[in-house]
Amino acid sequence: MSLDLVAAVDIGGTKVAAALVDGDGTVLARAQRPTPAREPAPRVLAAVTAVLTALTADPRWPRVGAVGIGSAGPVDARTGTVSPVNIPAWRDFPLVAGVRATTGALPVTLVGDGSAIAAGEHWRGAARGHDNALCMVVSTGVGGGLVLGGRLHSGPTGNAGHIGHISVDLDGDPCACGGRGCVERIASGTHIAAWAQASGWQPAPGTAPTAAAVAADARAGHPVARAAYDRSARALAAGIAATATLVELDVVVVGGGVSQAGDVLFTPLREALHTYAALPYVRGIEVVPAQLGTDAGLVGAAAVCHSGSDTFLIPGQAGN
Structure with a gap:
């Protein structure tokens, strides 16, 4: 059309x-x-x-x-x-x-x-030129979509690729979706901040307890803040590896507010993929930041x- x-x-x-x-x-x-x-x-x-x-x-x-x-x-x-x-x-x-x-x-x-x-990132963004891509948004929630064989694969209902509700911790906390231990329940910005606070991190006076504030302290070397992002990265890596094992991927594009943490997120995410993406055909998946922003x-x-x-x-x- x-x-x-x-x-x-x-x-x-x-x-x-x-x-x-x-x-x-x-x-x-x-x-x-x-x-x-x-x-x-x-x-x-x-x-x-x-x-x-x-x-x-x-x-x-x-x-x-x-x-x-x-x-x-x-x-x-x-x-x-x-x-x-x-x-x-x-x-x-x-x-x-x-x-x-x-x-x-x-x-x-x-x-x-x-x-x-x-669809947007494949058309005009970081996944352009790749036939098989997982594009994720990590923000207050975690969502995703799949491009397979050069086509957006949205599924019969329009929900295919929703990586945020893959369970990566069978004994994990209940998720709002009704599942347990979902990627979103661990890796979203909301839960990064909540876990950091529960583990003893506190934002600077006058600063809201957000994932961005956790990222700033992680960048400065705060151990709990860094641990919060490492935990998020492992959950994302586990979900990515599971998806890649099922459908085979060329590239994973990560956007959303949490991705603005930069290396605080991407470095442990790429490292964790070495652990979770172990089979030969899923090793070496390229993980890149989104380009189109909001x-x-x-x-x-x-x-x-x-x-x-x-x-x-x-x-x-x-x-x-």
């Missing part, structure tokens, strides 16, 4: 963003609102409606040919509904129908936010609109 402009929507636990994205993956206009994640379902939808309404006021709106949505999940692309772990009021919520109330008859494509990020989900939500199938061919990547 050849599209001039796509209206892309990125829905997460902290913000709802929307943008007009052209056929080259360039963001031309954007709008953003905080996600009222703990409020009733209609209030959350109102944030989505607000960012889309802002885009419809742009003079370029008549050129929009489709709407792409990357949402925190689980999602169900078959029914157009979402049940994000981090938005409690949305359970089997009819998101696509809610979006169509603003966008009218435009076709709407829904995928999980991890799949959207994977725009990855928006660019990827636009990318998935360029195909009408469940397994999306990334624009401009045919024949890799």
Whole structure:
């Protein structure tokens, strides 16, 4: 499908963003609102409606040919509904129908936010040129998406590649998803900070107890802060190794707020992969930082609109 402009929507636990994205993956206009994640379902939808309404006021709106949505999940692309772990009021919520109330008859494509990020990074980011990639976002949660054989593999429901809810500790703490010992329950920014505090770390006076604050102290050599990031890195490495063993990967792209810790995260992550990725065909996987930053989900939500199938061919990547 050849599209001039796509209206892309990125829905997460902290913000709802929307943008007009052209056929080259360039963001031309954007709008953003905080996600009222703990409020009733209609209030959350109102944030989505607000960012889309802002885009419809742009003079370029008549050129929009489709709407792409990357949402925190689980999602169900078959029914157009979402049940994000981090938005409690949305359970089997009819998101696509809610979006169509603003966008009218435009076709709407829904995928999980991890799949959207994977599509974006493969189209215009760090996974470009790689046929087999796992793209992860490590932030307040941990999500991911897969590109296999040069195509985004989102699965029948749009959730494939959700590495955050692979269990890497069978006796670990309960996760919000209902599982136990999930990658997200150990490696997310929220749980990095919580584990560090429980282990005796305290932020500097006047500083919030965030993963960024832990990273700053880890960089300065604080032993508990470093241990918190080492623990996160091991969980990520175990999840990556399990995924690579199943599907074989060329590259792993890691983005999200926690990735901004840089070598504090990436050095122990690469070291831990030597332990967990032991089989010959998973050794030497390249692990790189994401390139698109907070725009990855928006660019990827636009990318998935360029195909009408469940397994999306990334624009401009045919024949890799």
